[in-house]
Amino acid sequence: MTSARRADAIVIGAGIVGAACAAALARDGFQVTVLDRAFPSAGTTSVGMGHIVAMDDSPEQLALSAYAQRLWHDLAPELDPRSELDHCGTLWVAEDDAQFAAVRAKRDVYAAAGIASEILDARALADAEPNLRPGLAGALYVTGDMVVYPPGATLRLLDIARANGARVRSGEEAVEILPNGVRCVHETYHAEVVINAAGPLAARLTPGLPIVPRKGHLAITDRYLGFVRHQLVELGYLTSAHVMTNESVAFNVQPRATGQVLIGSSRELVEWEASLNRDILAQMLRRAEAFMPALGELSVIRTWTGFRPATPDKLPLIGPWDAVPGLWIASGHEGLGITTSLSTARLLVDQIVGRAPAIDPTPYWPARVHSASAA
Amino acid sequence: MTQSCDVLVIGGGPAGIAAASRAAEAGARTMVVDEGASPGGQIWRPKLTGHQPSVARQWLARLAASEATVSPRTTVVDLQVSAPRSFIVRAERSGIPTIIGARALVLATGARERFLPFPGWTLPNVFGIGGAQALLKSGTRFDGKRVVIAGTGPLLLPVAASLSAAGAKLLVVAEQSSRARVARFAAGLWNAPATLAQAARYRAGFFGAPYSMNSWVVRAEGDDRLRRVVVRVGTETRTLECDALCTGYGLVPNTELARLLGCVMRGSVVFVDADQSTSTDGVYCAGEPTGVAGVDSAIAEGQVAGLAAAGRASDAAPLRRVVSRRAAHGRGLDRAFALRPEIHTLAASDTIVCRCEDVRLGQLDRGWSARQGKLYTRAGMGPCQGRICGPALECLMGWSADSVRPPVFPARVRTLSSPAKTGDSAETSERNHDAPA
Ligand SMILES: Cc1cc2nc3c(=O)[nH]c(=O)nc-3n(C[C@H](O)[C@H](O)[C@H](O)COP(=O)(O)OP(=O)(O)OC[C@H]3O[C@@H](n4cnc5c(N)ncnc54)[C@H](O)[C@@H]3O)c2cc1C
Ligand SMILES: Cc1cc2nc3c(=O)[nH]c(=O)nc-3n(C[C@H](O)[C@H](O)[C@H](O)COP(=O)(O)OP(=O)(O)OC[C@H]3O[C@@H](n4cnc5c(N)ncnc54)[C@H](O)[C@@H]3O)c2cc1C
Numbered sequence: 001m002t003s004a005r006r007a008d009a010i011v012i013g014a015g016i017v018g019a020a021c022a023a024a025l026a027r028d029g030f031q032v033t034v035l036d037r038a039f040p041s042a043g044t045t046s047v048g049m050g051h052i053v054a055m056d057d058s059p060e061q062l063a064l065s066a067y068a069q070r071l072w073h074d075l076a077p078e079l080d081p082r083s084e085l086d087h088c089g090t091l092w093v094a095e096d097d098a099q100f101a102a103v104r105a106k107r108d109v110y111a112a113a114g115i116a117s118e119i120l121d122a123r124a125l126a127d128a129e130p131n132l133r134p135g136l137a138g139a140l141y142v143t144g145d146m147v148v149y150p151p152g153a154t155l156r157l158l159d160i161a162r163a164n165g166a167r168v169r170s171g172e173e174a175v176e177i178l179p180n181g182v183r184c185v186h187e188t189y190h191a192e193v194v195i196n197a198a199g200p201l202a203a204r205l206t207p208g209l210p211i212v213p214r215k216g217h218l219a220i221t222d223r224y225l226g227f228v229r230h231q232l233v234e235l236g237y238l239t240s241a242h243v244m245t246n247e248s249v250a251f252n253v254q255p256r257a258t259g260q261v262l263i264g265s266s267r268e269l270v271e272w273e274a275s276l277n278r279d280i281l282a283q284m285l286r287r288a289e290a291f292m293p294a295l296g297e298l299s300v301i302r303t304w305t306g307f308r309p310a311t312p313d314k315l316p317l318i319g320p321w322d323a324v325p326g327l328w329i330a331s332g333h334e335g336l337g338i339t340t341s342l343s344t345a346r347l348l349v350d351q352i353v354g355r356a357p358a359i360d361p362t363p364y365w366p367a368r369v370h371s372a373s374a375a
Numbered sequence: 376m377t378q379s380c381d382v383l384v385i386g387g388g389p390a391g392i393a394a395a396s397r398a399a400e401a402g403a404r405t406m407v408v409d410e411g412a413s414p415g416g417q418i419w420r421p422k423l424t425g426h427q428p429s430v431a432r433q434w435l436a437r438l439a440a441s442e443a444t445v446s447p448r449t450t451v452v453d454l455q456v457s458a459p460r461s462f463i464v465r466a467e468r469s470g471i472p473t474i475i476g477a478r479a480l481v482l483a484t485g486a487r488e489r490f491l492p493f494p495g496w497t498l499p500n501v502f503g504i505g506g507a508q509a510l511l512k513s514g515t516r517f518d519g520k521r522v523v524i525a526g527t528g529p530l531l532l533p534v535a536a537s538l539s540a541a542g543a544k545l546l547v548v549a550e551q552s553s554r555a556r557v558a559r560f561a562a563g564l565w566n567a568p569a570t571l572a573q574a575a576r577y578r579a580g581f582f583g584a585p586y587s588m589n590s591w592v593v594r595a596e597g598d599d600r601l602r603r604v605v606v607r608v609g610t611e612t613r614t615l616e617c618d619a620l621c622t623g624y625g626l627v628p629n630t631e632l633a634r635l636l637g638c639v640m641r642g643s644v645v646f647v648d649a650d651q652s653t654s655t656d657g658v659y660c661a662g663e664p665t666g667v668a669g670v671d672s673a674i675a676e677g678q679v680a681g682l683a684a685a686g687r688a689s690d691a692a693p694l695r696r697v698v699s700r701r702a703a704h705g706r707g708l709d710r711a712f713a714l715r716p717e718i719h720t721l722a723a724s725d726t727i728v729c730r731c732e733d734v735r736l737g738q739l740d741r742g743w744s745a746r747q748g749k750l751y752t753r754a755g756m757g758p759c760q761g762r763i764c765g766p767a768l769e770c771l772m773g774w775s776a777d778s779v780r781p782p783v784f785p786a787r788v789r790t791l792s793s794p795a796k797t798g799d800s801a802e803t804s805e806r807n808h809d810a811p812a
Contacts, residue, residue: 301758302760
């Protein structure tokens, strides 16, 4: 699989985005070194939900996530049990007739992007998910969506990178990005290609990147196999994710391979304040109970928070950073980075080696930041 | 359901009972919550057979005579500081969500057993001391059963005596510490004659069996249940056919609630001053979470904490000497029964180290941190949240405890989702409820 020996590449960050970039670069023949200030999957990747989802907040987001969905299907045979891949699909749940009308429009948008989906009426929805409350209008069933365990998938991607010659260094913090190099505390690394995949911390290394932490809460239950069968998301989720209000919650519930139920999700802009906000947690759980009353009786064993790397236009930053020779950015994936890690890596590597990418890469170019501030 | 009080005592063991009695007698509106069906904690919980020691009867009567409200079957799952000296406590009472507001807290949450993995430790009929005591308290007979007791510390003695009284044939009581250390500790008890006398009484209770120092269980063997244990006695290795193995490797203080509040720790115990006050204003701590030192210490500390929480710390002066003497005793215990290095290396690569998630030692890498072990293998991710495997992994891998997150015990979704109706927080949270639309 490995092609001709290419230049050296350094990936800063061993989250899922960095791991996907490392695997793609190494497979393409680059001599890859991955640096992480902590250890693989120490950051946002260890606190996210792991829903591989085609998301249509904007045409650009849909293009990137639809491409990602295909790449996850291609990767599936190479994943191992640690990745906990589950082809459960997504049900976008409509509460009333108005939302159900939106389901049809959503199906057409997905179809145009090559994403298969089916409309479920109220009956079919109740059959698919008996624990949802009665009286819901229906749902859009996106059959190709999946669920993974993000830290497991990250380890697997790093194994693929290692099998193609990559080195992974834990406890190695990048202090400064240089032209064609990275200065760490004890050592300076030189390479033709440097990728900033430091997740929500990327802007610390590349000032000017418009990335802010957007906090989320999650709660996980004990094991209740079969209680939830698909990833369930309310149709209103996109509004909640799109509008950069100070806080919002949405019904977003996930079946884990273990039989556990992972309950999300919330969004808050509170800088790096990591402590649990009991009011937000309670609102988020009440929202989930409003859709699934029986959920109230399940036992929660742990709650936590995490920070999504958010950008003002809700699109990630993927592409060259012209101010620093050799530097490429792969960050700002907000709540979709598990999904779009694979498409990010492919887009990036195609551009680095000068191959035509499968989708138009320009909407994700970090250069838009300058044009935005110039405008 | 919402309630409020001046002093909320969490834990109804000896420390909590003493704290609640003193706080209520001092005039504070006092409530004591405990998971059990009635107050008593680890050692004073009512038994089906036998009778309570007089000190237990005295304190249980004193609590009953006080104005303190007792809330049994109540598990605290989360707590937070809502304003200075104002706390919101989330609990489940027989499964019903309950919110309690309090001006001061006494954390008297006791300790749990330390389990150390060795080959065969998960076989049926291998118990911890707590498991053995539960069987004894439920009236189980052990007539003619061949039992091995192994581990460390003074807790082995009462279990040995009770098992013997219940008809068990004790093959050996194996104490891993050395004769010299245990003797030095016993010599230090000259000023605690009651403790020595009690130890002698327990020893008399299983006189037929050897109490063997420098001894430990290397592994347990069996099929559908335990058949034999391999014991190291000094330099010799012996195989003993037996029906049950009871192990006890000391206690781990329950410090989760204190850590959730951000109280300063000193090593594995909660740091307290002479008033049993933690670093968090209005939060007091008594009994095992401040250091495992036994029931007399728990009672003395509980009294100080209860008085201080009720604003009457000055009345606690006479108790402070007892507290510091008993704390010295606790440190002596730690030294005398420190685990020998061999105990840390008993587990084999296929020995289960995390029972909730079925993780074996061989899956773990010494170069990892506890957090990596958890993320990569699920060790500590189960319902016990590392309460059992955490101390074991600390011992085997040198990994320190992961952070504490609510709920400290598994709690229903609706317990965590019910609005906290104290202060104005409920109002704000309702206002934002429809945010996603
Ligand atoms: C609550 C929540 C739910 C989510 N649910 C989903 C979901 O269902 N589906 C989905 O697709 N996405 C989801 N996400 C989003 C997803 O988790 C993130 O977009 C993704 O993990 C980002 O990955 P990353 O590799 O960019 O960042 P990270 O995982 O944070 O990785 C960055 C790495 O860089 C390292 N690093 C940082 N600075 C330096 C430095 N100076 N030197 C060296 N190393 C450094 C860090 O240690 C870290 O390991 C969710 C996020 C949250 C918070
Ligand atoms: C398994 C075991 C066996 C022991 N055997 C003996 C023995 O034989 N002899 C002896 O002298 N000592 C024994 N001890 C030690 C003895 O229990 C202590 O020395 C003494 O009880 C200390 O009192 P305490 O009040 O600090 O703790 P405890 O007696 O443990 O009381 C703490 C109480 O708090 C409750 N609690 C904890 N967390 C919460 C929460 N979040 N919400 C509500 N309630 C909570 C617990 O259920 C418990 O009832 C044993 C301890 C253990 C763990």
